[in-house]
Amino acid sequence: MxxxxxxxxxxxxxxxxxxxxxxxxxxxxxxxxxxxxxxxxxxxxxxxxxxxxxxxxxxxxxxxxxxxxxxxxxxxxxxxxxxxxxxxxxxxxxxxxxxxxxxxxxxxxxxxxxxxxxxxxxxxxxxxxxxxxxxxxxxxxxxxxxxxxxxxxxxxxxxxxxxxxxxxxxxxxxxxxxxxxxxxxxxxxxxxxxxxxxxxxxxxxxxxxxxxxxxxxxxxxxxxxxxxxxxxxxxxxxxxxxxxxxxRGAHIYAEMLGHGWAGDAYHMTGMREDGSGYSKAIELALKKSGISADQIDYVNAHGTSTPTNDPVETRALKEILGERAYKVPVSSTKSQIGHLLGGGSAVESIACIMALREGILPPTINHFEPDADCDLDYVPNASRRADINIALNNATGFGGHYAAILFRKWSE
Missing domain, CATH: 3.40.47.10 (Thiolase/Chalcone synthase)
Incomplete structure (x- = not known):
């Protein structure tokens, strides 16, 4: 392969x-x-x-x-x-x-x-x-x-x-x-x-x-x-x-390790509260990539700013990351550009790749009041320097579609 x-x-x-x-x-x-x-x-x-x-x-x-x-x-x-x-x-x-x-x-x-x-x-x-x-x-x-x-x-x-x-x-x-x-x-x-x-x-x-x-x-x-x-x-x-x-001696920005897809078979526009759609997609991406969850260093979340999505995605990340969940930075580029719908994950993938390349974590701006159901490190309001090796991008869409992509810093 x-x-x-x-x-x-x-x-x-x-x-x-x-x-x-x-x-x-x-x-x-x-x-x-x-x-x-x-x-x-x-x-x-x-x-x-x-x-x-x-x-x-x-x-x-x-x-x-x-x-x-x-x-x-x-x-x-x-x-x-x-x-x-x-x-x-x-x-x-x-x-x-x-x-x-x-x-x-x-x-x-x-x-x-x-x-x-x-x-x-x-x-x-x-x-x-x-x-x-x-x-x-x-x-x-x-x-x-x-x-x-x-x-x-x-x-x-x-x-x-x-x-x-x-x-x-x-x-x-x-x-x-x-x-x-x-x-x-x-x-x-x-x-x-x-x-x-x-x-x-x-x-x-x-x-x-x-x-x-x-x-x-x-x-x-x-x-x-x-x-x-x-x-x-x-x-x-x-x-x-x-x-x-x-x-051809190309410059390499990053390696794409793999991806995973899932569906939650639940609702036209809603999502299962247990976050199983997200977690299944991430698990499949990890399996396809041949890595474990404890190797994820950063998550660029779907993070839509909706009452429903954000706690559900947080719940899924806790399930996947376990005890490390509170140590892995998570941010949403949608806080800066809005939700580009079908174009969103591609832009956010570039954010992941540049974060790996430059050693800078994208922020989640407009993060003013913590939510008890969303209690991870969301890189609030300002970018942050961090040496990361593997980044995850999450996505979900109406109809119960879920996807996860994993990128790795290029160092060879």
């Missing part, structure tokens, strides 16, 4: 476009939550999000091409361009069939759908753009990345709500480990800040309603948390076989 390493990273986030800007924002405990400007938020219950207001697709993508992409595809294209450039991997006629693309996304082109549906209602079917379907469908992120790069290996998309990018990274890992690909561009993307997106999540009471204090609305593991903050963005990792990476 091939070992799998990470040789490239790309990110588009509410605290920075590009990995250097994103990581600087993480370390400096920056806050990417702001009033929504993409839509008229006045009629909505929730009026703020992790919006990337400075994103201009025409800085990165030819204007005609960008016009035929929904915002979620634009994000993924930009993140993938950065990841591939940083990897130094050249896609040629000789290797393109061994390089693939897998991009996860939870909801796809909501903005495009709303725009075209409005045209339909006002002017009838003749007003609907012929680009509606190819702009809206989730798999078009992977499709465009493949077209832009010329990668002709395994190419697909994963749709599993907020585990989408974790699952995409896992599938890419499996392709490489089995020897079916030499490298994969893998990650996730989401652009859910639309009228239906904000209304849908808002009306189901999943979102924080702190309109008067939006900067502190995303407060994972805090006693006064009241829901997650919607975010947007994308991240792409270049995963590569160790054999391929060494052969």
């Amino acid at each position: 091939e070992r799998v390493v990470v040789t490239g990273l790309g990110a588009v986030t509410p605290i920075g476009i590009g990995v250097p800007a994103f990581w600087n924002g993480v370390v400096e405990a920056q806050n990417g939550i702001k009033p929504i400007t993409l839509i008229d938020a006045e009629p909505h219950i929730v009026k703020f999000a992790g919006e990337i207001s400075e994103f201009d697709p025409h800085k990165y993508i030819e204007k005609r091409e960008a016009k035929r992409m929904d915002r979620f595809v634009q994000f993924s294209a930009v993140a993938s361009d950065e990841a591939l450039a940083h990897s130094g991997l050249k896609i040629t006629d000789e290797n393109r069939d061994r390089i693939g693309v897998i991009i996860g996304c939870g909801v796809g082109g909501l903005q495009t759908w709303e725009t075209e549906y409005t045209k339909f209602m006002k002017g009838g079917p003749d007003r609907v753009s012929p680009f509606l379907i190819p702009m809206m469908i989730v798999n078009m992120a992977a499709g465009h990345v493949s077209i832009r790069t010329g990668a002709r290996g395994p190419n697909t998309a994963v749709v599993s709500a907020c585990t989408s990018s974790a699952h995409a990274i896992g599938v890419a890992f499996d392709f490489i480990q089995r020897g079916e690909a030499d490298a994969m561009l893998a990650g996730g993307t989401e652009a859910p800040i639309s009228n239906c997106g904000v209304a849908g999540f808002g009306n189901m009471r999943a979102l924080s309603r702190r309109n008067d204090d939006y900067k502190t609305a995303s407060r994972p593991f805090d006693k006064d948390r009241d829901g997650f903050v919607m975010g947007e963005g994308a991240a792409t990792l270049v995963l590569e076989s160790l054999t391929s990476a060494k052969a």
Whole structure:
């Protein structure tokens, strides 16, 4: 079985476009939550999000091409361009069939759908753009990345709500480990800040309603948390076989050890209070990685800032880590950027990888009031130096999906 390493990273986030800007924002405990400007938020219950207001697709993508992409595809294209450039991997006629693309996304082109549906209602079917379907469908992120790069290996998309990018990274890992690909561009993307997106999540009471204090609305593991903050963005990792990476003298950011998936067969949007979905996914990731729980040095948690998730995830970590639970730092990057839904785990995987590489733990900002049910070390409010070797990223999504990914510091 091939070992799998990470040789490239790309990110588009509410605290920075590009990995250097994103990581600087993480370390400096920056806050990417702001009033929504993409839509008229006045009629909505929730009026703020992790919006990337400075994103201009025409800085990165030819204007005609960008016009035929929904915002979620634009994000993924930009993140993938950065990841591939940083990897130094050249896609040629000789290797393109061994390089693939897998991009996860939870909801796809909501903005495009709303725009075209409005045209339909006002002017009838003749007003609907012929680009509606190819702009809206989730798999078009992977499709465009493949077209832009010329990668002709395994190419697909994963749709599993907020585990989408974790699952995409896992599938890419499996392709490489089995020897079916030499490298994969893998990650996730989401652009859910639309009228239906904000209304849908808002009306189901999943979102924080702190309109008067939006900067502190995303407060994972805090006693006064009241829901997650919607975010947007994308991240792409270049995963590569160790054999391929060494052969071309690539810079290696980290090693991906393995991943685990599970389901809790419980509820459309809820989760089992015993945390068994999380714990099973982590156990499977540990087994696949060939390591034990006592080797985990840091956890980048799903940590959504919802009343339900945070104590359940804490409970699962205590079960997995045992007596070490209070000594292993846990943080939630969602406190800074909001919840990127299908793109979240990919961004958080980069946070894990950079933490391993730089020896700095990402913070959980807005952690003001401890909760008796969330009593671990959440790296509150400021980043922290720590020499860590193995990092875990957790993810879960509506429908009872759970995923865990393990990365190891590269030192060979």
